[in-house]
Amino acid sequence: MERAAGAACLTGDCPSRRHGVDRRSIAHHSEHLPSSFNRRGVHQPMTASxxxxxxxFGFAPAFAVDEPAAHTLPFVFNTGxxxxxxxxxxxxxxxxxxxxxxRSEDAYVERLFAPVVELGAPLLRANFPRAFLDVNREPYELDPRMFDGRLPPFANTRSMRVAGGLGTVPRVVADGQEIYARRLPVAxxxxxxxxxxxxxxxxxxxxIQRTARAHGCCMLIDCHSMPSSSLGRDPEMKADVVLGDRYGTACAPALIDGFEAAFRARGFRVVRNKPYAGGFITEHYxxxxxxxxxxxxxxxxxxxMNEVSLATTPGFPALVGALRAVIVEVSRDLAEVVPRQIAAE
Structure with a gap:
């Protein structure tokens, strides 16, 4: 396909035009919301870069790192x-x-977790959409039915995710609709x-490497949102939050235990690893x-949010505040065991 000179931001608020890849976005302290939000949870323009x-591809830039004034927490947050x-x-x-x-977007998740920057952790966020490229897959997890030409011999064409149309270059959006009108060139x-x-x-x-050098360990939090319909009809699966640690293999128990306790203390229903145990990023890093x-x-x-119109709802600012409080609590509690006990578990 021909390259575009620009790209459209479909949310009406285009962060890619405000931040470079290494842009420092420093929010001042507030009780619940970073300064980039007003009290209704509406995103406000930050200092122009x-x-x-x-x-x-038309992205300006394709992704950005929002840096804290000081990297005081041993965390990295990611919204891919x-x-x-x-x-x-x-x-x-x-x-x-x-x-x-x-429909494939984890819409507004970068805004839900924006307070981590003022709390002392960097936030890496994609500006390109998941329907265009999915960074939570292997680098060459591709469906040969999508392309004209032969894929590289090292491409993984047989994974369950490829079979479902959700490879590195997705064939379908999250609700199963085909994205493309015709095949794409392999190039x-x-x-x-x-x-x-x-x-x-x-x-x-x-x-991750920078955080590990500075703090002796690194805790990567891969941030996503899930459609409520994905949780099925089983009452035990009706969760507000699903925590995935690849069934105990991707992080120390203290980390997932801390988040579960902090979420439950605020009334959230929490499930572990079902139906989301973590994708390539959780497993790989x-x-x-x-x-x-x-x-x-x-x-x-x-x-x-309204899952049909994709508009935020009045519950948005309260959730931002609750997520901030969860991260503050987990950070405080883990400070007593990091890195010595975390590393030993």
């Missing part, structure tokens, strides 16, 4: 599925309208992986034996 030239900037040529190539394309997948996926993971890896821990947090979208 120098203009960033769009890349070959919250991007809402859609290249015009991608929209033109799709058989779906803009609202349907957005298109390669370009997205080399130009977006790999730089994103280099940035994430760098943040969770190395407890190296003092590097990864935990996936899925928040029920029904708590903060």
């Amino acid at each position: 120098e203009p960033v030239q769009p890349d070959a 599925h919250s991007g809402a900037v859609y290249p015009p040529d991608f929209i033109a190539a799709s058989r779906l309208d803009a609202l349907a394309l957005r 298109e997948a390669t370009a997205r992986i080399e130009g977006l996926y790999k730089p994103y993971h280099r940035a994430l890896r760098s943040l 969770g190395e407890p034996n190296l003092d590097r821990h990864a935990l996936q947090i899925e928040v029920n979208r029904g708590l903060y």
